Amino acid sequence: MSWLSHIFGEKKATASVAKERLQLIIARERVGLSGPDFLPDLQKDLVAVISKYVKINPEDIKVGLEKQGNFEVIEVNIVLPEMR
Amino acid sequence: MATIITITSGKGGVGKTTTSASIASGLALRGFKTAVIDFDVGLRNLDLIMGCERRVVYDFVNVIQGDANLHQALIKDKNTDNLFVLPASQTRDKDALTEEGVEKILKELEHQGFDYIVCDSPAGIEHGAVMALTFADEAIVVTNPEVSSVRDSDRILGIIQSKSRRAIEGREPVKEHLLVTRYSPKRAHEGEMLTYTDIQELLRIPLLGVIPESEAVLHASNQGVPAIHQKDTPVADAYLDAIGRFLGETHPLRFVDHEKPGLLKRLFGGK
DSSP states (O other), X not given: OHHHHHHHTOOOOOHHHHHHHXXXXXXXXXXXXXXXXXXXXXXXXXXXXXXXXXXXXXXXXXXXXXXXXXXXXXXXXXXXXXXX | OOEEEEEEOSSSSSSHHHHHHHHHXXXXXXXXXXXXXXXXXXXXXXXXXXXXXXXXXXXXXXXXXXXXXXXXXXXXXXXXXXXXXXXXXXXXXXXXXXXXXXXXXXXXXXXXXXXXXXXXXXXXXXXXXXXXXXXXXXXEEEEOSSHHHHHHHHHHHHHHHHHSHHHHTTOSOOEEEEEEEEEOHHHHHTTSSOOHHHHHHHHOSOEEEEEEOOHHXXXXXXXXXXXXXXXXOHHHXXXXXXXHHXXXXXXXXXXXXXXXXXXXXXXXXOO
């Protein structure tokens, strides 16, 4: 159908992509500016706590910040080692 | 009491000076004694937009350094009563704007009975931009519906919230307003451009107005007459509405919805 959209000049609706990207970057930059960035420390503490119970590599825990609507969400991803 | 309004954006070329000229003119048209100050030392342009470039003798830095008094440097606007322009220096560097110097001049304007002092900020987040927002009571953040402008606006909001006197002294925070400029209802409607509600959602500050993209702005700057004087154009009306809202009136948003042109208009063009 690409030739059809070519003839009728269909335009790409890219504004939603712009909005999504801005939501993420603005949330991240606000945290960075509004105080010390605590994510690395949080990650270190989480590694320490979880290591007490499960043997994991420090890289197996990922901490990130996401924005969903009006909420900022801290996302923690822990990959447990494969069971033998 | 004079109210200090800073027109700022972070990003350049979004319409700060156009907005400063029109907001200052609009306030003066309402009868308020208004001064508009160019903080862009080294790259002054407010004088051109206001059409007073040939009448500049002394500037902001001359007054700060005591080479001239405020009365000598203030240029009376030719289009609007109650309006005065204080041009930036074209030859000095930005460090000539000292915090004490700026504060002294703002105080003096207040003593002279000015109701509003409009500070036209330079782009960026350097010294000149910080000086322009340090003493703000209210800030109008000028934003284009475009990713870099929105991000920079958020950045400058953070700076207002940390570096303004009101923030440092723990007083009531600077009152922030969002002004979306260069808006194309058609492109927003078609999903090509961020809508003004998208921008407001991202920046989370009250919307003062939406100024449509228009040829009238270039005509205005060509002639050195602020866009608010371009009678019966959407741009002028949108600025007049924004002034009304700034003063606490309620005006519905205009020029933000896309109307599909009729068949005849599509066939025969026309604007």
